[in-house]
Amino acid sequence: xxxxxxxxxxxxxxxxxxxxxxxxxxxxxxxxxxxxxxxxxxxxxxxxxxxxxxxxxxxxxxxxxxxxxxxxxxxxxxxxxxxxxxxxxxxxxxxxxxxxxxxxxxxxxxxxxxxxxxxxxxxxxxxxxxxxxxxxxxxxxxxxxxxxxxxxxxxxxxxxxxxxxxxxxxxxxxxxxxxxxxxxxxxxxxxxxxxxxxxxxxxxxxxxxxxxxxxxxxxxxxxxxxxxxxxxxxxxxxxxxxxxxxxxxxxxxxxxxxxxxxxxxxxxxxxxxxxxxxxxxxxxxxxxxxxxxxxxxxxxxxxxxxxxxxxxxxxxxxxxxxxxxxxxxxxxxxxxxxxxxxxxxxxxxxxxxxxxxxxxxxxxxxxxxxxxxxxxxxxxxxxxxxxxxxxxxxxxxxxxxxxxxxxxxx
Amino acid sequence: xxxxxxxxxxxxxxxxxxxxxxxxxxxxxxxxxxxxxxxxxxxxxxxxxxxxxxxxxxxxxxxxxxxxxxxxxxxxxxxxxxxxxxxxxxxxxxxxxxxxxxxxxxxxxxxxxxxxxxxxxx
Ligand SMILES: Cc1cc2nc3c(=O)[nH]c(=O)nc-3n(C[C@H](O)[C@H](O)[C@H](O)COP(=O)(O)OP(=O)(O)OC[C@H]3O[C@@H](n4cnc5c(N)ncnc54)[C@H](O)[C@@H]3O)c2cc1C
Ligand code: SF4
Numbered sequence: 077x078x079x080x081x082x083x084x085x086x087x088x089x090x091x092x093x094x095x096x097x098x099x100x101x102x103x104x105x106x107x108x109x110x111x112x113x114x115x116x117x118x119x120x121x122x123x124x125x126x127x128x129x130x131x132x133x134x135x136x137x138x139x140x141x142x143x144x145x146x147x148x149x150x151x152x153x154x155x156x157x158x159x160x161x162x163x164x165x166x167x168x169x170x171x172x173x174x175x176x177x178x179x180x181x182x183x184x185x186x187x188x189x190x191x192x193x194x195x196x197x198x199x200x201x202x203x204x205x206x207x208x209x210x211x212x213x214x215x216x217x218x219x220x221x222x223x224x225x226x227x228x229x230x231x232x233x234x235x236x237x238x239x240x241x242x243x244x245x246x247x248x249x250x251x252x253x254x255x256x257x258x259x260x261x262x263x264x265x266x267x268x269x270x271x272x273x274x275x276x277x278x279x280x281x282x283x284x285x286x287x288x289x290x291x292x293x294x295x296x297x298x299x300x301x302x303x304x305x306x307x308x309x310x311x312x313x314x315x316x317x318x319x320x321x322x323x324x325x326x327x328x329x330x331x332x333x334x335x336x337x338x339x340x341x342x343x344x345x346x347x348x349x350x351x352x353x354x355x356x357x358x359x360x361x362x363x364x365x366x367x368x369x370x371x372x373x374x375x376x377x378x379x380x381x382x383x384x385x386x387x388x389x390x391x392x393x394x395x396x397x398x399x400x401x402x403x404x405x406x407x408x409x410x411x412x413x414x415x416x417x418x419x420x421x422x423x424x425x426x427x428x429x430x431x432x433x434x435x436x437x438x439x440x441x442x443x444x445x446x447x448x449x450x451x452x453x454x455x456x457x458x459x460x461x462x463x464x465x466x467x468x469x470x471x472x473x474x475x476x477x478x479x480x481x482x483x484x485x486x
Numbered sequence: 487x488x489x490x491x492x493x494x495x496x497x498x499x500x501x502x503x504x505x506x507x508x509x510x511x512x513x514x515x516x517x518x519x520x521x522x523x524x525x526x527x528x529x530x531x532x533x534x535x536x537x538x539x540x541x542x543x544x545x546x547x548x549x550x551x552x553x554x555x556x557x558x559x560x561x562x563x564x565x566x567x568x569x570x571x572x573x574x575x576x577x578x579x580x581x582x583x584x585x586x587x588x589x590x591x592x593x594x595x596x597x598x599x600x601x602x603x604x605x606x607x608x
Contacts, residue, residue, distance in 0.1 A: 107547070114601070117538045117539070117540065117552035117554070117600060118536075118538045119536045119538060119554060120494075120495065120496050123495060123496035123498075123519065123521060124496075127519065127520075127521070128521075129495050129496060129521065129536070131538055131552065131554055131600045132600075133552055133582075133600040133601035134582065134600050134601070137582055137601060137602065218540070218550075219540055219550060219552060220548050220549070220550055221548065221549050221550065222540060222542060222549040222550040244539075247539060247564075247565070247568045248539070248568070249572075265499050266492045266499035266501075267492060267493065267494035267495070267496070267499045268494075269492075270492050270494055271494045271535060275535070275561065275564075374496070374498075458500075458516070458518075459501070464498065464499070
């Protein structure tokens with residue numbers, strides 16, 4: 077067994093598999109285990125699994141301790157370069173300072189997480205002087221190395237990472253922080269708006285984007301422009317905002333390029349791999365978990381996908397029976413995305429799904445329908461919001477009866 | 487009187503309604519778990535926050551050690567806590583949960599290490 081990625085999802089899958097008696101090797105490209113949690117020093121992790129609000133490192137350490145107790149083999153500073161899938165054996169090629177590492181295994185769990193979108197991907201004009209960062213880079217710089225990026229900071233993006241970084245920079249002694257974003261209101265979680273932005277009176281400008289970065293060697297500022305509801309710049313509203321640092325926090329994208337190269341099917345909505353109810357990709361015996369599948373707001377949910385994949389690996393290795401025809405699961409009109417994408421195994425376990433709504437609603441019915449539009453199941457959610465990935469359980473016999481399942485908000 | 491509080495304890499962000507009369511809380515609604523019930527009552531009576539930051543660490547593979555207050559501190563003390571920690575330097579090895587500063591900024595709350603850090607080379 078090889079697990080690629082030593083973040084919380086990879087660690088959780090490894091621990092479960094080792095407990096089941098499989099021989100697991102974890103490959104991690106960073107110098108230590110723990111994934112992005114090691115730089116997320118704020119609290120709020122583990123409220124579902126442990127009913128406590130741990131910090132990122134504390135949560136990750138729970139699993140790292142387990143990995144050490146069980147003596148799971150792991151390599152850090154080891155980057156997986158390629159994976160070949162044969163009919164039963166899989167070949168993993170990884171690089172580290174000792175050289176090239178070749179491993180063959182019967183099943184693989186990918187847990188490579190997500191990466192940040194860059195300013196290049198959102199078409200920002202102007203120059204590229206020093207002082208332009210992504211939020212994750214800054215989080216690492218400040219929390220791990222203790223270096224502040226600048227004195228007057230502009231943050232682009234009203235998501236969680238941007239807000240968390242804004243608060244942190246302010247507390248650590250940056251003189252001025254301003255946040256701009258194209259939406260009418262922050263896209264991130266309500267808790268972060270309250271405790272990161274409003275608590276500290278951090279100034280912010282909705283419906284505003286960076287038109288141009290200004291500066292030769294170092295950032296001198298940015299030209300800001302107002303946008304309309306379609307995020308189209310409104311001419312004549314340009315203003316110059318002086319600052320020495322611009323931090324982009326404009327979204328996360330699953331690290332799925334390796335899987336794509338291997339021929340795994342990719343969902344254009346999540347930009348992660350298409351998976352079945354045990355988080356197996358379209359390549360048999362190749363599993364994908366955590367933020368690689370879709371960006372999870374709760375690490376607890378990411379960890380759940382890892383536990384499910386561990387069950388799936390066992391089924392795969394034991395050659396358990398699959399259905400003649402998989403049942404597709406898909407999001408309806410008001411859902412932006414949903415995983416898993418199909419139910420493929422013949423067993424009795426209820427299906428755990430995660431979805432993100434594209435609308436904000438209080439007391440919202442989530443309705444599942446079969447292929448012909450007949451309702452098979454409904455459940456009431458207190459709130460659904462685009463900012464929150466929701467969890468849903470669907471009874472296996474309901475799925476069995478339907479030829480396909482479409483889930484939507486009503 | 488009734489206030490609506492957004493629970494900040496986890497990403498769900500439940501809207502909790504707290505009703506109170508003459509200083510005592512009469513009903514709490516809308517929380518997703520007990521952490522949130524506790525939080526919402528606190529937020530109305532005496533708002534508090536967990537403070538997370540980093541301190542300088544020597545002889546470790548990294549320059550900073552993430553730390554946090556072991557319990558929430560009053561909201562208006564957050565900046566003071568961060569200030570009090572600005573000059574603190576510790577030496578590796580450090581164990582997770584180890585107390586780094588006792589009774590920080592007179593809050594009677596301790597600041598603890600969020601992670602283990604082994605000493606460099608050891
Ligand atoms: C700023 C921020 C705040 C958050 N706040 C909360 C919160 O308050 N509460 C909460 O519950 N959740 C929170 N989350 C979500 C939570 O952090 C994630 O759901 C979780 O970390 C996902 O874990 P993962 O293992 O899937 O990915 P990651 O932690 O990203 O781990 C992936 C690992 O794979 C490694 N890797 C990648 N490619 C390769 C390769 N080719 N070879 C070898 N290794 C590789 C990477 O180095 C990394 O260590 C937050 C996330 C962010 C970004
Ligand atoms: S009440 Fe519980 S579930 Fe709701 S936000 Fe607070 S901690 Fe999270």
